[in-house]
Amino acid sequence: MMASIxxxxxxxxxxxxxFRRRLKETGxxxxxxxxxxxxxxxxxxxxxVDAVVCGTAPDAFDGVHMKGEYLADGMGGHxxxxxxxxxxxxxxxxTPIAAWWHVASGHFDIVLAVAExxxxxxxxxxxxxxxxxxxxxxxxxxxxxxVWIFALEMQRYMHVHGVxxxxxxxxxxxxxxxxxxxPCAQLPAKITVKDVLESEVMVWPVQRLDIxxxxxxxxxxxxxxxxxxxxLTDDPVWMEGVGWCLDSTYWTxxxxxxxxxxxxxxxxxxxxxxxxxxxxxxxxxxPYDPFDYKxxxxxxxxxxxxxxxxLKDVKDEDDIFAKYGRDGDLPIxxxxxxxxxxxxxxxxxxxxxxxxxxQLRKEAGKRQVKNDPRTGVAQAWGDLMQVGTVMVMxx
Amino acid sequence: xxVKVKEYRGTYYSRKDLEEGRVMAFKDRPxxxxxxxxxxxxxxxxxxxxxxxxxxxxxxxxxRVLVPPRMFCEMCFRPTDEWVYVSDTGTVxxxxxxxxxxxxxxLKEPIIIAVIQLDGASPGIGILHKLGEVKPEEVKVGMxxxxxxxxxxxREGAITDILYFRPVEEG
Amino acid sequence: MSxxxxxxxxxxxxxxxxxxxxxTYTLGIAGEKFFTGLKEGRILGTRCPRCGAVWVPPSIxxxxxxxxxxxxxxxPDEGIVFSxxxxxxxxxxKPLQEPEIYAFILLDGADGGLLHKLGEVRPEEVYIGMxxxxxxxxxxxRKGAITDIRYFKPVE
Numbered sequence: 017m018m019a020s021i022x023x024x025x026x027x028x029x030x031x032x033x034x035f036r037r038r039l040k041e042t043g044x045x046x047x048x049x050x051x052x053x054x055x056x057x058x059x060x061x062x063x064x065v066d067a068v069v070c071g072t073a074p075d076a077f078d079g080v081h082m083k084g085e086y087l088a089d090g091m092g093g094h095x096x097x098x099x100x101x102x103x104x105x106x107x108x109x110x111t112p113i114a115a116w117w118h119v120a121s122g123h124f125d126i127v128l129a130v131a132e133x134x135x136x137x138x139x140x141x142x143x144x145x146x147x148x149x150x151x152x153x154x155x156x157x158x159x160x161x162x163v164w165i166f167a168l169e170m171q172r173y174m175h176v177h178g179v180x181x182x183x184x185x186x187x188x189x190x191x192x193x194x195x196x197x198x199p200c201a202q203l204p205a206k207i208t209v210k211d212v213l214e215s216e217v218m219v220w221p222v223q224r225l226d227i228x229x230x231x232x233x234x235x236x237x238x239x240x241x242x243x244x245x246x247x248l249t250d251d252p253v254w255m256e257g258v259g260w261c262l263d264s265t266y267w268t269x270x271x272x273x274x275x276x277x278x279x280x281x282x283x284x285x286x287x288x289x290x291x292x293x294x295x296x297x298x299x300x301x302x303p304y305d306p307f308d309y310k311x312x313x314x315x316x317x318x319x320x321x322x323x324x325x326x327l328k329d330v331k332d333e334d335d336i337f338a339k340y341g342r343d344g345d346l347p348i349x350x351x352x353x354x355x356x357x358x359x360x361x362x363x364x365x366x367x368x369x370x371x372x373x374x375q376l377r378k379e380a381g382k383r384q385v386k387n388d389p390r391t392g393v394a395q396a397w398g399d400l401m402q403v404g405t406v407m408v409m410x411x
Numbered sequence: 412x413x414v415k416v417k418e419y420r421g422t423y424y425s426r427k428d429l430e431e432g433r434v435m436a437f438k439d440r441p442x443x444x445x446x447x448x449x450x451x452x453x454x455x456x457x458x459x460x461x462x463x464x465x466x467x468x469x470x471x472x473x474x475r476v477l478v479p480p481r482m483f484c485e486m487c488f489r490p491t492d493e494w495v496y497v498s499d500t501g502t503v504x505x506x507x508x509x510x511x512x513x514x515x516x517x518l519k520e521p522i523i524i525a526v527i528q529l530d531g532a533s534p535g536i537g538i539l540h541k542l543g544e545v546k547p548e549e550v551k552v553g554m555x556x557x558x559x560x561x562x563x564x565x566r567e568g569a570i571t572d573i574l575y576f577r578p579v580e581e582g
Numbered sequence: 583m584s585x586x587x588x589x590x591x592x593x594x595x596x597x598x599x600x601x602x603x604x605x606t607y608t609l610g611i612a613g614e615k616f617f618t619g620l621k622e623g624r625i626l627g628t629r630c631p632r633c634g635a636v637w638v639p640p641s642i643x644x645x646x647x648x649x650x651x652x653x654x655x656x657x658p659d660e661g662i663v664f665s666x667x668x669x670x671x672x673x674x675x676k677p678l679q680e681p682e683i684y685a686f687i688l689l690d691g692a693d694g695g696l697l698h699k700l701g702e703v704r705p706e707e708v709y710i711g712m713x714x715x716x717x718x719x720x721x722x723x724r725k726g727a728i729t730d731i732r733y734f735k736p737v738e
Contacts (some may be wrong), residue, residue: 030413034421040434041422042610048643049420052650057415062648079441079605089645139438139606143515152447153457153597154479155539157571159513164524164539167507172526175505175552200419220508220521220547233421264485268526268537269477272505379413422611435609435617435726446596457594568594 025119026245026252027112027237027409029058030370035202035233035358038136043078043234044090047132050234050363051092054128058238059248065238066124068093070100071111071131073361073398076145079137091130091236103262104149105306105398107131108235108365109405113258115239116407125241132234133360142230149400151265163227165401167219169272170309174221176273177324179312181221184327185212186336187308188225191349194342195356197382200367202231202358209333212308228306231358235366237373253376256391257291257408259284267401273324278317278397278404285393286319289408294319295346298408299389300375302368304397305353314395315348317404347385350375365396369407376411452480455494461568463560467532469495475533497531499558500579504528504537508547523547527556527576543575555579612640615654617726623718627692629653638692659716660737661689668705681705687714687734701733713737 031053033039033046041049055061070084070091080086084100091098101107101114108131115129135142146162173179186209195204207225215224245252259281263270270276282294291297303314312326320326330336340348351357351371354364372392374380395406424434449457452468456479459466467476468491470484476495477484484491506525512518523545526537542550543559556576566572609617612628616639619626627636628651630644637644642651666685672678683700685708700708701717714734724730 031416032419034419034423036421036423038424038426038429038608039421040424040608040610040614041420042608042613045610045612045642046421048648048650052643052648053416055648057413076601076603079439079603079607089641090643092648094645137605137607139604141515143511144513144603147513148601148603152445152599153449153453154570156513156599157569158524158539158541159522160539161509161511161513161515163511163515164507164509167509168505168524168526171507171552172505200421217508217510219511222507266477266479266481266485268539269535271535272526374413377413379415381414424608429606435614437607437609437727438605439607440602440604442600442602444598444600446598449594449597453597454594457597461594 021120023120023122024242025116025255026240026242027255027373028240028245028249028252029054029238030236030373031057032200032235032367032370033233034200035231035360035363037202037229037231039134039232043087043132043134046134046232046234047087047090047130050236051090051128051130054236054238060126060238062092064126065092065096065128066126067097067118068128068130069111069115069118070098071102071107071129071362071366072100073102073104073107073133074145074149076148077133077135077138077142077361087132092128103260103398103403103405105304105361106260106365106396106403106405107362107398108367109369109394109396109407110260111362111366112237112239112255112369113260113405113407116255116258119239119241125244127239128236129239129366130234130236131362131366133363134232135230135360136232161219163219163222165267166307167222169401170221170307172272173309173313179324179327181213182209183330184309184312185209185226186330186333187305187311188212188355189333190336190340191305191311191353191355194350194383195352198352198357200233201352201356203229204352204356222307226308228354228359231360231364233358233360233363235363235370237366237369251377251411253373254410255407256410257285257289259288259406261404262399263402265400265402272401275313275317275397275401275404277402278314278395278406279319281404281406282318285406285408289410291408295321298346298391298393299387300347300350300372300385300392302349302351302353302371302392302394304365304368304395305349305355306359308355310397311349311353314397318393318395318406320346342383343386347387350380350383350385365405368394368396372409376409450482452482456480457568460570460572461566463563465497465499465529467495467497469493475536476531478529478532478536478538495531497529499529501527501529501556503550503552503554503556505552506542506550521547523550525550525576540573541575542577544577555581612642616640620728620730621724621726623721624656625659625689627655627657627694629655635693636691638689638694638696657692658690661687661695661714663708663710663712663714664688664695665710666700666708683708685714685734698731699733700735702735
């Protein structure tokens with residue numbers, strides 16, 4: 017199946033807005049800022065664009081039904097082939113995957129992938145909208161809150177592998193500190209493991225500083241076929257592997273300690289990219305980190321560490337920076353991740369794709385990883401502990 | 412962020428800015444109401460709860476007993492074959508202590524929630540419910556629990572016909 | 583798949599619930615200027631430097647050219663009925679005592695216009711191309727909302 021895909025696809029430009037708890041701009045205006053920046057960075061105008069792929073999470077956040085259509089003109093989708101894709105929190109990485117097949121198929125040469133989220137519209141807190149993703153008959157009557165499923169998964173992960181909260185908290189410390197160098201970041205901070213462990217308990221074992229915030233924001237990338245990309249830029253970043261996988265919605269019917277669906281998505285992407293030994297062949301990774309334990313969970317799903325071993329030798333802050341800091345053994349979430357930069361759902365996943373693009377192009381400035389990266393991976397996750405989306409990029 | 416970009420856009424406002432009118436906004440409350448069809452499996456499941464019983468469905472090919480029940484096996488992709496009653500006792504697979512209500516509001520008294528594998532359901536097949544008559548610090552993965560039901564006359568055919576699960580001593 | 587008849591007389595067929603959320607929609611960069619303009623009795627649009635289009639309601643970008651729009655222009659509160667409809671039922675589907683006329687009004691000098699009500703005119707008198715003018719709420723009653731214009735009425 018995959019052997020038949022001959023057309024190579026490159027990312028040639030990326031754009032992003034500030035990520036904040038509330039932004040005054042409408043979702044369309046935010047989309048315009050990100051899209052315009054991506055076009056400018058690619059050195060093209062909207063006239064050059066053949067099609068647009070929109071990614072945005074539940075309509076219930078922005079409070080606009082048929083949000084894709086609503087956002088279309090701000091994303092450059094006016095009078096063009098335009099489609100919205102949606103796989104919950106996995107949408108941010110799935111959007112460029114969908115744009116990839118638009119180009120790889122040979123049908124289009126230049127395609128925009130744009131992701132937007134305006135969670136502040138849902139007032140006073142977007143958690144209320146999140147509750148409507150649960151089964152209305154079986155789960156909602158119990159008074160379910162979205163954080164429940166993360167807490168249950170985190171507990172199971174800790175129980176099965178004997179991982180301690182002190183170890184998991186180092187991830188929040190790392191990512192929030194990395195975010196100090198990201199100009200768009202919402203919650204950059206210099207904190208300690210002690211701060212995380214003493215922060216307000218939300219849904220045990222999840223505490224305030226274990227969680228990424230709700231955010232407004234948008235991000236975009238421009239993708240082009242090989243012959244066009246080589247004309248437009250000297251530094252194309254190739255999309256060499258894509259993978260995605262969805263598990264059943266019956267999340268209480270599987271062992272939450274390991275995201276098998278992420279592994280399946282990663283295997284698909286790695287096979288396509290010819291990667292046999294992920295920790296050796298991947299130089300920089302942006303696994304999805306809406307919660308700190310999720311970075312460990314997903315890094316294991318991405319096979320960057322064995323099951324339960326992501327934090328094996330990590331006892332404190334120094335250890336995590338030595339292993340996964342920007343000058344560590346394998347830099348993980350050099351952007352600052354969702355924990356530090358913010359979590360406008362679909363735009364957050366796209367932010368990770370942008371980060372790998374900038375890292376591989378050596379444009380990441382103070383955030384630049386030190387290992388001369390050639391291969392990077394971005395991953396997002398979503399729905400009811402259910403979806404994995406993975407993208408491998410190379411220079 | 413790229414070093415090639417000098418300005419990132421977006422205009423932050425605080426909740427106070429909104430409340431004091433420095434940001435213009437329109438407020439609305441769409442109220443969509445639904446009558447969700449329960450379907451065959453969930454309809455029977457709810458009706459059985461009203462009778463004080465918990466029912467699952469069995470797939471004879473993979474052998475799994477599925478709770479909550481469904482009329483098809485998503486792994487074998489074929490109809491499930493028979494109704495199977497499972498026990499109202501089981502084992503905690505994972506648990507959590509929630510200080511948050513559905514809209515992220517702070518709860519005065521936290522509630523304990525758990526994924527419980529009922530006796531008679533297949534390994535790893537759990538249901539979500541609450542725990543009661545137990546302190547948060549006493550809950551353990553692997554703990555044995557039993558359903559505490561509403562009195563029969565108060566049951567309405569809902570998951571909340573089970574009030575919660577409580578620990579049981581087994582000798 | 584086997585469709586089984588319910589064996590229990592009280593099998594539950596439906597579950598009733600809702601999806602209710604409260605929203606605060608910011609008007610955005612263009613929206614704030616537009617609605618502030620309405621409060622002052624002015625209809626504002628943005629002009630695209632590339633194609634010359636004047637967008638009303640305004641946008642901070644030209645959807646055609648994708649240029650950022652920073653030039654604000656005031657357009658007259660007069661225009662023509664581009665299309666119209668006569669509503670005999672309200673938003674809840676119930677019959678209205680008096681039918682209401684809704685029109686899309688193409689404003690003079692704008693590449694766009696407003697959806698609004700028509701007033702001081704009988705349904706049978708309305709036609710496409712009819713010239714109309716805004717009837718504004720008194721200044722003290724204006725709130726920075728589309729209803730600051732009460733309706734459009736025919737002009738000679």
